[in-house]
Amino acid sequence: MTDQLIIFDTTLRDGEQSPGASMTREEKIRIARQLEKMRVDVIEAGFPAASPGDFEAVRAVAATIRDSTVCGLARAQFADIERAGEAIKPAARGRIHTFIATSAIHMEKKLRMSPEQVLTQAVAAVKRARDFTDDVEFSAEDAGRSDPDFLCRVFEAVIAAGARTVNVPDTVGYTMPQQYGALIASLRARIPNSDQAIFSVHCHNDLGLAVANSLSAVLAGARQVECTINGLGERAGNAALEEIVMAVRTRKDVFPVETRIDTTQIVAASRLVSGITGFPVQPNKAVVGANAFAHESGIHQDGVLKNRETYEIMRAEDVGWNANRLVLGKLSGRNAFRNRLQELGIELESEVQLNSAFQRFKELADRKHEIFDEDLHALVSNDSLTPEAEHYSLVSMRAHSETGEAPEARVTLRAGMVEHTATSTGSGPVDATFKAIEQMAPSGAQLQLYSVNAITSGTESQGEVTVRLAQGERVVNGLGADTDIVVASAKAYLNAMNKLHHGAARLNPQA
Numbered sequence: 001m002t003d004q005l006i007i008f009d010t011t012l013r014d015g016e017q018s019p020g021a022s023m024t025r026e027e028k029i030r031i032a033r034q035l036e037k038m039r040v041d042v043i044e045a046g047f048p049a050a051s052p053g054d055f056e057a058v059r060a061v062a063a064t065i066r067d068s069t070v071c072g073l074a075r076a077q078f079a080d081i082e083r084a085g086e087a088i089k090p091a092a093r094g095r096i097h098t099f100i101a102t103s104a105i106h107m108e109k110k111l112r113m114s115p116e117q118v119l120t121q122a123v124a125a126v127k128r129a130r131d132f133t134d135d136v137e138f139s140a141e142d143a144g145r146s147d148p149d150f151l152c153r154v155f156e157a158v159i160a161a162g163a164r165t166v167n168v169p170d171t172v173g174y175t176m177p178q179q180y181g182a183l184i185a186s187l188r189a190r191i192p193n194s195d196q197a198i199f200s201v202h203c204h205n206d207l208g209l210a211v212a213n214s215l216s217a218v219l220a221g222a223r224q225v226e227c228t229i230n231g232l233g234e235r236a237g238n239a240a241l242e243e244i245v246m247a248v249r250t251r252k253d254v255f256p257v258e259t260r261i262d263t264t265q266i267v268a269a270s271r272l273v274s275g276i277t278g279f280p281v282q283p284n285k286a287v288v289g290a291n292a293f294a295h296e297s298g299i300h301q302d303g304v305l306k307n308r309e310t311y312e313i314m315r316a317e318d319v320g321w322n323a324n325r326l327v328l329g330k331l332s333g334r335n336a337f338r339n340r341l342q343e344l345g346i347e348l349e350s351e352v353q354l355n356s357a358f359q360r361f362k363e364l365a366d367r368k369h370e371i372f373d374e375d376l377h378a379l380v381s382n383d384s385l386t387p388e389a390e391h392y393s394l395v396s397m398r399a400h401s402e403t404g405e406a407p408e409a410r411v412t413l414r415a416g417m418v419e420h421t422a423t424s425t426g427s428g429p430v431d432a433t434f435k436a437i438e439q440m441a442p443s444g445a446q447l448q449l450y451s452v453n454a455i456t457s458g459t460e461s462q463g464e465v466t467v468r469l470a471q472g473e474r475v476v477n478g479l480g481a482d483t484d485i486v487v488a489s490a491k492a493y494l495n496a497m498n499k500l501h502h503g504a505a506r507l508n509p510q511a
């Protein structure tokens with residue numbers, strides 16, 4: 001007998017809690033569409049009470065996604081729950097995920113509440129959430145360090161109050177696989193009404209054990225795993241979706257479960273999330289790293305040529321490698337362009353956005369005759385802000401570098417309706433470009449990260465630049481792509497400045 005293992009993706013919520021990984025509404029919609037295409041069961045789209053922007057993003061994802069459940073996070077407080085209930089209203093299937101901490105240290109030091117108060121609040125929160133949807137999940141934050149007897153009481157009470165899923169987070173990544181599996185098994189055995197809820201796990205990777213802990217819990221009867229693409233998430237991240245899914249699929253002999261995931265969409269999802277957040281994927285990362293299927297040593301290559309199973313336990317094509325087929329070229333028309341975007345799950349909201357993306361596609365095709373799917377993703381990621389949110393835009397620029405001369409950049413940008421031009425020197429053309437921008441639009445922001453990636457292979461490829469700027473408490477990522485990496489850098493810098501310009505303050509649910 002195989003059970004279904006529910007895949008609950010929290011890239012858009014816990015993933016977004018990584019410093020610098022915050023996403024715009026449009027970026028969240030683009031990732032949610034890819035998750036839906038991958039057949040993720042539940043998409044946790046955000047924490048609606050965090051800010052008006054987060055609320056709007058969850059609402060927009062709920063209005064867009066039809067084939068996955070869309071979930072909003074809420075602390076166990078009525079105001080949060082009402083906000084989440086409102087945000088998921090347009091969803092075909094909506095879930096409220098409410099949580100409160102249950103470990104002694106969190107209750108005493110953070111919440112300053114007694115265990116009895118926590119229990120009462122948990123039950124009240126679940127009941128309130130049921131006023132909005134039948135699909136209510138309850139999490140006992142820091143369950144990994146909570147007293148198991150108390151956990152039994154809380155879970156029994158919230159199940160009786162209407163929680164259909166109970167989640168046992170290892171919030172601080174402290175547990176060991178055997179111990180965590182035993183905790184799940186004992187909760188299921190001891191809680192009298194445990195058969196009325198699905199047991200879920202949510203593991204953080206502080207000791208590098210998030211995937212191992214989640215899999216151990218699956219063996220102990222957990223039937224929902226909360227995870228993120230590329231393992232993105234608070235601190236060291238969450239359990240990586242691609243590793244969980246491929247582990248249970250590859251080791252069917254060990255795990256009596258199957259997922260609904262279309263694994264051929266995994267690499268596309270990984271690239272999309274990495275591109276949008278600016279968090280690169282390490283080459284040796286399992287499943288989605290560039291070297292995950294590369295055989296370097298002669299002995300391995302020889303073995304794979306004779307029989308691929310000598311060294312390969314999964315097929316690269318099963319997770320979507322080698323799928324970046326040539327798509328469009330200079331002569332492709334607007335319809336072909338629109339169709340390919342749709343096939344990639346990219347739906348631009350208006351004709352104006354489509355026209356502007358098509359214009360950029362034509363400009364790119366003049367410079368680069370082979371346009372791959374990755375180029376199209378990069379092309380539209382420049383549209384991650386709505387036109388109204390684009391306060392700063394690049395009008396033109398020129399950069400000069402010559403051996404023995406100080407590199408110089410001249411940049412013209414538009415700020416609101418006004419054009420400005422400035423020239424600056426710097427230690428390199430990129431440095432000079434950023435200094436010229438700062439002369440015209442001083443942000444005082446600190447540059448925390450600058451990275452360049454080739455989107456496809458070859459020197460003709462577009463360079464995709466990520467710029468991370470910190471201004472006080474706020475950290476944003478800007479992205480820019482162009483065949484000229486200095487121009488891509490200027491675009492990325494301005495993209496980050498636009499996010500700083502428009503961003504409202506947001507709350508971290510666990511703060």
Ligand code: KIV
Pocket residue numbers: 014099139140141142167169170171172202204509
């Ligand atoms: O890590 C955690 O405990 C969480 C909860 C909100 C589920 O993210």
Ligand code: ZN
Pocket residue numbers: 014169171202204234
């Ligand atoms: Zn978490």
